[in-house]
Amino acid sequence: MHAHLHSHYDSKRCTPEQALDWLNDGDTIIVPTGAGEPPSLLHALSAQRTRFRDIKVAQILAMRKYGYFDCDTVQHVRHVALFFGGASRAAGQAGWADFVPAYFSELPSLIERDLVPADVVFSLASPMDEYGNFALSLGADYTMAAILKARVIVLEVNPNVPTAHGNCIVHISQITALVESNEPVIEVGLPAIGPVQEAIGKLVADLIDDGSTLQIGYGGIPDAVVMQLTSKKDLGIHTEMIGDGILKLVECGAVNNSRKTFMPGKMVATFALGSRKLYDFMHDNPMLEMHPVNFTNDPYLAGQNANMVAINASLQVDLLGQCGSESLAHLPYSGTGGQVDFVRAANRSRGGKAFIVLPSTAKAGTVSRIVPMLTPGTHVTTGKNDVNYVVTEYGVAQLRGKTAHQRAEALIAIAHPDFRHELRQAAHKIMLC
DSSP states (O other), rough: OOHHHHHHHHBBBOOOHHHHHGTTTEEEEEEOSSSOHHHHHHHHHHHHHHGGGSOOOOOOOSSSOOOOGGGGGGTTTEEEEEOOOOHHHHHHTSSSEOOOOEEEEEEEHHHHHHHHOEEEEEEEEEEOOTTTTETTTOOTTTTTHHHHHHSSEEEEOOOSOOBSSSOOOEEEGOOEEEEEEOOOOOOOOOOOOOOOHHHHHHHTTTTTTTTOEEEESHHHHHHHHTTTTTOOOOOBBBBBEEEEHHHHHHHHSSSTTTTTSTTTOOOESSSSSSHHHHHHTTTTHHHHHHHHHHHOOOOOHTTTTTTTEEEEEEEEEEETTTTESSSSSTOOOOTTTTHHHHHHHHHHHHTTTEEEEEOOOETTTTTEEESSSOOOOOOOOOOOOOOEEEEETTEEEOTTTOOHHHHHHHHHSSSSSHHHHHHHHHHHHHHHH
């Protein structure tokens, strides 16, 4: 490594506490998705939060419940969710963590147009290479757009972060400060799969042809689909999240990206969330490229893959096919994320298929997830004009091109048998059957 790069590096190195001196009251700090969040920096910010006023930390899918997740100190530091997860959901439902409704694909353009402020970037990064480059391999997402806007860029450099190919590289000359850490990257296990998930997985897997390109959302059902694709051939990956499910498909030979019609030979993703094994697989792997989300999730680009298959979960679907995938009535649960981006990509794709998957019931079978009308206050995620396949453990309803009456019939047929009679009565009342 060149000596001047070394001295450049040393001059920017500081402690997490010193890095906080770059912050101004009122700043919005952009943090990458999930595993890309920098724990040393965010723990330091938590510990010193009362010295600041009106700092916002904006992020998709916070992984750790930092000290600033505290309703008593929100006037100092407040979480702004671009998507809620386990660490942030309670704060969102109580109203003291706010959220930004947006398609994942459009977050970079919201930042570029100053509609979402990006004063500061805090991110995990791989160690610097001989050319002075760091990789934001765990979350290129909207963070790459924020780097072009931010006044201050602080990287938490960690040898456990893989380097990666693609548009996820930041040069030493772009950064304001760096801190060093070496704790393991946070790991997320595969979700639990029960008989309902397995049944849905089989129905979806049977509709996926060899040579398809996949986007797989996070969750038990998308993962159950993955488990049943191991005997398929020549699958490709163009997704937002790369996780251990996709890794399994690479290892068993089902994924080789050979028949992709957009970026053949390459897997494409915008963030990574999984095990140490996944992060090791990513390291300097030319088969995988990590790109910003306005590239991976752009429906026009992703839809250039023929036979694009999107698999995403929902919480509730009404008889017109509207999907409430991100809230429980008015209470936020997750976020829009990339679901609509990939539904639209699959709809554009030659031979594409978009699957919305959900168990037929909730609350131990006492509530139907197929409903006459969405619960009042539900945040609609995928609209009636975008929805394609809806799959429960009782079957598959293909809704595109269908009339409102035909949709209601198809959805009632895949509802839990205990609820079909009352759904039919309700549909009759609202003139849907």
